[in-house]
Structure formats: C-alpha cells, structure tokens
Amino acid sequence: MNKRNPFSAIYYMKENKGRCFIGVFMMVLATLMFLSGNYIQSVIYPFHKEFEYSNQVVVAGIQPTDEEYKDFAAFKKLVQEDPKLNYVDVTALGFSGMQHQTVLNLEMGGWSYVFNSVDDMKKVFNHLGIEGDFSNCKHRSMVISQDFANNKGIKLGDKLDETFDSVLDGVYTVDAIIDDGSFCTFYVYEDDENLGRLYIYSDTMVGKELYDYVRDLAKDKKVQISETEEASFMGQIKIFFVLFYLIDILIAIVLAVTVNSVITGQYIKRIYEFGVYRALGRSKWDVKKKVIAEVFVMNAIACIIGAGIMLTYTYIINELYYVPKGEYLMFASQTGMVGFMICDLLIVIPLVLSKGRMMSRADVTAF
Numbered sequence: 001m002n003k004r005n006p007f008s009a010i011y012y013m014k015e016n017k018g019r020c021f022i023g024v025f026m027m028v029l030a031t032l033m034f035l036s037g038n039y040i041q042s043v044i045y046p047f048h049k050e051f052e053y054s055n056q057v058v059v060a061g062i063q064p065t066d067e068e069y070k071d072f073a074a075f076k077k078l079v080q081e082d083p084k085l086n087y088v089d090v091t092a093l094g095f096s097g098m099q100h101q102t103v104l105n106l107e108m109g110g111w112s113y114v115f116n117s118v119d120d121m122k123k124v125f126n127h128l129g130i131e132g133d134f135s136n137c138k139h140r141s142m143v144i145s146q147d148f149a150n151n152k153g154i155k156l157g158d159k160l161d162e163t164f165d166s167v168l169d170g171v172y173t174v175d176a177i178i179d180d181g182s183f184c185t186f187y188v189y190e191d192d193e194n195l196g197r198l199y200i201y202s203d204t205m206v207g208k209e210l211y212d213y214v215r216d217l218a219k220d221k222k223v224q225i226s227e228t229e230e231a232s233f234m235g236q237i238k239i240f241f242v243l244f245y246l247i248d249i250l251i252a253i254v255l256a257v258t259v260n261s262v263i264t265g266q267y268i269k270r271i272y273e274f275g276v277y278r279a280l281g282r283s284k285w286d287v288k289k290k291v292i293a294e295v296f297v298m299n300a301i302a303c304i305i306g307a308g309i310m311l312t313y314t315y316i317i318n319e320l321y322y323v324p325k326g327e328y329l330m331f332a333s334q335t336g337m338v339g340f341m342i343c344d345l346l347i348v349i350p351l352v353l354s355k356g357r358m359m360s361r362a363d364v365t366a367f
Helices: 009-015 017-054 066-081 118-128 146-152 207-218 229-268 271-279 284-325 334-360
Strands: 058-061 086-091 099-101 107-109 112-115 141-145 172-178 185-188 195-201
Touching: 009 017, 009 284, 017 229, 017 284, 017 334, 058 066, 058 207, 066 086, 066 195, 066 207, 086 112, 086 118, 099 146, 112 118, 118 185, 118 195, 141 146, 146 172, 146 284, 195 207, 229 334, 271 284, 271 334, 284 334
Parallel strands: 112 185, 141 172
Antiparallel strands: 058 195, 086 195, 099 107, 141 185
16 A cells, blocks of 8 residues: 555655665664653662662751750650650661662662561561561671672671771671562661660651651650661762753754764755656645654654663673672653653754655655
8 A cells, every 4th residue: 555655654665675774773863762751760770779768767866065965765655655655775876888889880779677686687687578588687797788788798697897888897697688679787786874765666657657746746855867778879979860851852953963964865866756746736834744754754763773682782781690699670650751851852843843844845847
C-alpha cells in the first residue's frame, strides 16, 4: 500500500534507507541522556531503604548544656507517658555511617544507627521489619546489608577499625549481615553513662505526621530533633540534578544544530519533489503533515533502537559489574525520562517547524 502512495512517510523511508539511517543515528544519540539521567538517579537508589527507615524513626538528642539536659529529661518523660510513642535510649556519642561506592564512582556515607543493647536493636528492627540472625551480636558489634558487604568487600566476622574507614573510632566486629539492601551502618555500643539521645517510633504514625507530632510534643524545649534523611540528603545532592539538566540542555542544542544540518541537506534535495506535490494540489498543511510524519517516524525508530541499546547495556553492566559490587544502575528513572524528553523535543520540534515551513513553500514554477 505504501509503495502506491509516495506521499506516505513510510514509503519515503523504505525508498531512502541510507538517508534515513543518518537521521535516525543522530536522533539515537538523544537517548544517551536517558542513560545519563539513570546514572544520576542511581546515586539515590541505595538510600531508598534508609529513607524508609528514617521516616519511621525520629532521632531526638540533648544539647551540650545543663539547662538543655533538663529540657531533654522533661521531653523524655513526655515521650514515656505518650501512649502513641515508643522509644529506646541511645548514647549521645556521635556515630557515622561508613562510606560506600556509587555507580558514579563517588564515595558517599550512609545513615547510621547505634543501639545501647542488642535487645534495643531488635525492638527497632522488629518495628522496621528487618530480619536476620543477631545471636552473635554484642557490645561493639556491627550489622550491615549484604549489598553493603559486597560493596566494601566485607565478610561476616570481619573486625573493622579506623584503618578500614575513618569514621570508626575503635574496633567493631561484623556479627550480622542482613538482606534489606540498605547502606545503613547499625552499631551496638553499650554506654549507660552518656545516654542523651532517643530513637522514637510509633505504631500509628510515620513520616511527616510522626516528625510533626514529636516536634509539637517538644514545643519550646531545647531538644535537637532530626529531620528525615531524605530531606537532608536531597538538599545536598540537588546540585547534581541542576548540573545534569544544564548539561542536558547544552547537549540538546548541539545535537539539534547537528541533526538539523544533516536533515536540511536531505530536504534541500527534495524541494523538487515537494514542488510537484504542491502543483498536484496538495495544500501547505498537507506538506507540513508529511514532514511531521517523516520526522516523527524517524524519531520513533530512533527511540526504539536507543531504548533497546540502553536496556541491553544496563542489563549487562549490572549483571557483570555493578550487582556483584553491591551497586545497581536503574533501568528507568524520572530523571532519565525528563532528560531524554528535554533533549528529544529540543531536536524534533525545531526540525519539524523549520523543515515543514521550508517544504510547504516549494513551488514547481521556480525550478
């Protein structure tokens, strides 16, 4: 059917495979922004489980003065008496999560939790839905995920200190490895002399509702209440997304100019063809629709080919490289999709408008 209809976009592509291949190849390059966006979003991916935990556990601590310690003691009493809240006591000493490698080869630190006893850890783990064998856990034990262990090359029973990661202030033994996929570091550190922090959780509230409830309970008391890890983390990594979109737009402009130049040459050679269409009675809008159809068909083919290449690459690189290292490159992401759409539209829209306008003005009497 298409061979009997030279006005068809498919007919043109079948009869001019070489020319169309060049246009399709140039458009395929736009799908690289989809992959680039996935890399950016994949930096956040390992933190999703930590965001989930942080939404369920509020950290409240003392300020370093006697007056504020009294405020903290009064706040703790309110938490004890509140039937909607549960808590465990935690040392006021600072503990940080160990660093891990991301798909962008950036070292990033995960969230940390420290428990005053194994029983306290089990209480919070039960609330968070974390399961595992904690029978060997004791003072100065560490619990991490299997992904984290793979990422850092850690085995069960390993003893780690500051020579392994500078955040460690002594020797800790990896006494349990769990399958939650997070990059949290969970410590057991028994310290009854420096208790000055609470992990507060609830069976009925999570997220903003829980945090607002705890802050309202504290009122004007000088108690340091944490924000969610997601809010803290996203504020720090926001610059990566800003840079990505700026680079995305610059690349889109370069590709748009390049693709436009390549396809302009093809359409200049077809001015006679479109002049004949106009002489045969086709309207300017008919000509523009033909150009739109040709560009969109080429773009659709480019998107399919590009998506196939990106998905195949992602599968292979995950299976052979990232997953064995406890890392993961996302197959699709909002950032990747938005980046691709920006790049693709900045290529296609100017192309459609300029070539449609140029071909609709073709006049057979001018030849």
